[in-house]
Amino acid sequence: MAEIQLRDLWKYYDDVAAVRGINLDIEHNEFIALVGPSGCGKTTTLRMIAGLEDITAGDISVGDRIVNEVAPKDRDIAMVFQNYALYPHMSVFQNMSFGLKLRKTAKEEIERRVNLAAEILNIEELLERRPKQLSGGQRQRVAMGRAIVRDPQVFLFDEPLSNLDAKLRVQMRTEIKKIHQRVKTTVVYVTHDQVEAMTLADRIVVMNEGVIEQVGSPEEMYDAPETLFVAAFIGSPSMNFIPCRVEANNGGLSVRLSDDLTFPVPGDRNDRYGSCVGKEMLFGIRPEHITDKRPHTDPTHHDFTSDVIVLEPMGIDTMVFINIGETEITTRSRPRAVSQVGETMDFTIDMAHMHLIDPETEKVL
Amino acid sequence: MSSDTTTLTGSTGREVGVNKVPIWRRRKAAANYIALLPYVFFALFPFYIMGITSIKTDEEINNLGQSPFWATGIATEHYVYLANNTSFFNHWFVNTLIVTVAVTIISVSIGTLAAYALARLRFRGVEVFGVAVFITYLIPQTLLFIPLIDVINTIDEVVPIRDTYWSLILTYPTFLIPFVTWLLMGYFKTIPVEVEECAYLDGCSRLGALIRVVLPMAIPGIMCAILFSITLSWNELLYSLVFIQNETAKTISVGVITELIRGDIYYWGSLMAACFIGALPIIMIYGFFMDYFTSGLTAGAIK
Numbered sequence: 034m035a036e037i038q039l040r041d042l043w044k045y046y047d048d049v050a051a052v053r054g055i056n057l058d059i060e061h062n063e064f065i066a067l068v069g070p071s072g073c074g075k076t077t078t079l080r081m082i083a084g085l086e087d088i089t090a091g092d093i094s095v096g097d098r099i100v101n102e103v104a105p106k107d108r109d110i111a112m113v114f115q116n117y118a119l120y121p122h123m124s125v126f127q128n129m130s131f132g133l134k135l136r137k138t139a140k141e142e143i144e145r146r147v148n149l150a151a152e153i154l155n156i157e158e159l160l161e162r163r164p165k166q167l168s169g170g171q172r173q174r175v176a177m178g179r180a181i182v183r184d185p186q187v188f189l190f191d192e193p194l195s196n197l198d199a200k201l202r203v204q205m206r207t208e209i210k211k212i213h214q215r216v217k218t219t220v221v222y223v224t225h226d227q228v229e230a231m232t233l234a235d236r237i238v239v240m241n242e243g244v245i246e247q248v249g250s251p252e253e254m255y256d257a258p259e260t261l262f263v264a265a266f267i268g269s270p271s272m273n274f275i276p277c278r279v280e281a282n283n284g285g286l287s288v289r290l291s292d293d294l295t296f297p298v299p300g301d302r303n304d305r306y307g308s309c310v311g312k313e314m315l316f317g318i319r320p321e322h323i324t325d326k327r328p329h330t331d332p333t334h335h336d337f338t339s340d341v342i343v344l345e346p347m348g349i350d351t352m353v354f355i356n357i358g359e360t361e362i363t364t365r366s367r368p369r370a371v372s373q374v375g376e377t378m379d380f381t382i383d384m385a386h387m388h389l390i391d392p393e394t395e396k397v398l
Numbered sequence: 399m400s401s402d403t404t405t406l407t408g409s410t411g412r413e414v415g416v417n418k419v420p421i422w423r424r425r426k427a428a429a430n431y432i433a434l435l436p437y438v439f440f441a442l443f444p445f446y447i448m449g450i451t452s453i454k455t456d457e458e459i460n461n462l463g464q465s466p467f468w469a470t471g472i473a474t475e476h477y478v479y480l481a482n483n484t485s486f487f488n489h490w491f492v493n494t495l496i497v498t499v500a501v502t503i504i505s506v507s508i509g510t511l512a513a514y515a516l517a518r519l520r521f522r523g524v525e526v527f528g529v530a531v532f533i534t535y536l537i538p539q540t541l542l543f544i545p546l547i548d549v550i551n552t553i554d555e556v557v558p559i560r561d562t563y564w565s566l567i568l569t570y571p572t573f574l575i576p577f578v579t580w581l582l583m584g585y586f587k588t589i590p591v592e593v594e595e596c597a598y599l600d601g602c603s604r605l606g607a608l609i610r611v612v613l614p615m616a617i618p619g620i621m622c623a624i625l626f627s628i629t630l631s632w633n634e635l636l637y638s639l640v641f642i643q644n645e646t647a648k649t650i651s652v653g654v655i656t657e658l659i660r661g662d663i664y665y666w667g668s669l670m671a672a673c674f675i676g677a678l679p680i681i682m683i684y685g686f687f688m689d690y691f692t693s694g695l696t697a698g699a700i701k
């Protein structure tokens with residue numbers, strides 16, 4: 034059993050605080066994706082779990098024991114590095130069996146496990162090669178194989194796919210998912226690609242400037258972000274944010290997005306937003322919730338018209354850029370319903386998916 | 399353009415294989431080799447003179463009417479003289495060999511550990527320590543030998559090491575360890591830390607990771623350190639001259655100049671024969687390990 038607990042974890046590099054008091058409970062066999070912008074402390078957190086970095090304050094426990102003072106070699110953790118870090122002077126087989134050999138595993142057992150991992154990863158023909166004779170994708174597989182054969186309590190991945198080209202990245206993403214389904218272990222997976230996080234993880238942890246912004250399932254992160262940062266970070270293309278004013282009118286609330294554009298707030302949110310009446314707020318809506326005009330009966334759907342500024346065809350859908358007030362926003366329409374650039378177009382907005390953000394605290398209300 | 403060059407090369411241009419290598423590439427290669435010629439000549443000329451002089455008879459050497467650049471026959475008398483009348487083969491050569499091997503083993507092993515520590519460990523004062531090592535290396539031997547005499551004399555009161563090669567085995571590392579440390583420090587820094595960290599996670603202790611992962615990856619750098627160490631100890635003159643007076647304890651470099659030059663009389667033939675033999679091992683080692691040597695040199699130099 035390998036739950037991981039991080040308790041008030043701090044890390045200072047000299048006087049730079051890389052990680053500022055994070056708390057996290059990772060369950061047994063859970064796949065956790067750690068995402069956030071560059072420099073937010075993802076790698077540092079991972080390295081502290083692995084034992085490669087000293088902890089400034091706080092506790093890390095793996096299983097039931099606190100591992101703050103346990104050497105990396107005794108933590109039973111395997112890590113896949115961004116640059117793979119294969120042993121260049123060993124063959125693929127030796128690379129994969131190195132950890133087992135150090136643990137004095139019997140020879141037949143080593144062979145059995147290496148062959149099994151090689152089969153899972155489809156690298157059986159490469160076992161005799163040296164790392165420099167492999168392609169990037171193959172090296173990546175060997176690096177994973179090296180971790181798999183050990184059957185560790187915890188897998189750590191530090192942006193394992195970021196050195197691969199786009200196509201291979203998607204392929205390996207699926208591969209990793211399959212492997213996790215087959216080889217159940219606790220996984221902490223660092224990435225700054227939020228698509229990777231959404232597709233792979235049981236739960237996503239969004240970090241920013243050394244603190245955890247929010248933890249939740251991919252759906253929660255997508256539908257109910259708690260902060261402006263998470264709302265902006267999760268989703269691609271990202272959520273639109275429009276400065277707005279909340280107004281009260283005959284029993285209900287509405288948001289004014291520009292001089293001539295106001296939309297009523299769904300009735301069940303009146304209590305939630307009641308205190309904001311008259312204040313300048315940020316209105317958040319994802320591109321797919323503003324579409325070409327469609328017939329609707331739902332009271333949360335509203336129509337409006339705007340000029341098309343730019344079109345970005347994506348195949349299945351077309352991104353339509355329009356101006357609301359001073360703000361340029363992205364909307365998502367079916368390609369055949371789209372007007373030409375410069376012409377006007379009718380849209381439907383689904384207010385059930387709106388978010389209201391307090392610009393002072395940057396919290397989603 | 400290409401048809402022009404074909405007509406220019408004429409009939410020889412039709413030979414097999416010529417068409418496969420583009421003409422500009424061949425020209426470039428030729429230019430490179432021609433550019434190297436003066437250097438090769440410059441570097442090999444002393445060696446040639448050494449060899450050619452050592453196989454001349456004394457009469458031929460002293461005959462000013464004859465060109466010094468070639469010999470009329472092969473005379474072995476100087477080599478025979480070295481063998482019968484001096485301690486060249488049975489003492490000097492052996493002493494030099496013992497000192498070189500011992501000093502290289504000592505310097506490279508201590509220097510490797512020191513370099514690893516300075517490159518990887520984050521202890522207090524690591525940078526000051528690194529600079530200190532470098533400064534030690536900068537102090538000229540010509541200054542250092544004076545206090546070292548005192549050191550040797552003090553030790554000699556307890557264990558007799560003066561006038562033996564032990565004094566050299568003890569003193570050469572004083573300049574070789576800083577040298578090796580500095581050379582390998584740069585090399586270790588070029589080895590990705592992640593590979594080493596992977597070894598820790600795979601179950602290695604720090605020493606285990608050093609032996610099983612870091613050192614195998616550092617082989618070019620270590621070969622380079624070994625070669626430099628061998629060359630510097632083999633050719634060392636000053637300490638050897640200062641610490642050893644006993645004829646049978648001398649090394650080649652000192653033996654040659656003290657025993658084959660008497661006052662203002664130079665025994666040119668034997669002198670050249672001794673130098674020729676003395677230079678051979680170094681040349682052979684470089685010949686064998688040239689590949690390691692160059693790759694080690696560039697890899698260490700980049701960082």
Ligand SMILES: Nc1ncnc2c1ncn2[C@@H]1O[C@H](COP(=O)(O)OP(=O)(O)OP(=O)(O)O)[C@@H](O)[C@H]1O
Nearest residue numbers: 046049050051070071072073074075076077078225
């Ligand atoms: N060895 C170090 N010494 C000093 N500061 C460091 C060190 N390693 C990281 N930092 C700092 O700590 C902060 C967090 O770094 P970290 O490597 O954890 O970021 P990251 O989230 O992994 O970023 P990226 O997505 O770019 O890999 C950064 O501000 C970085 O500059």
Ligand SMILES: [Mg+2]
Nearest residue numbers: 075076077191
């Ligand atoms: Mg990182």
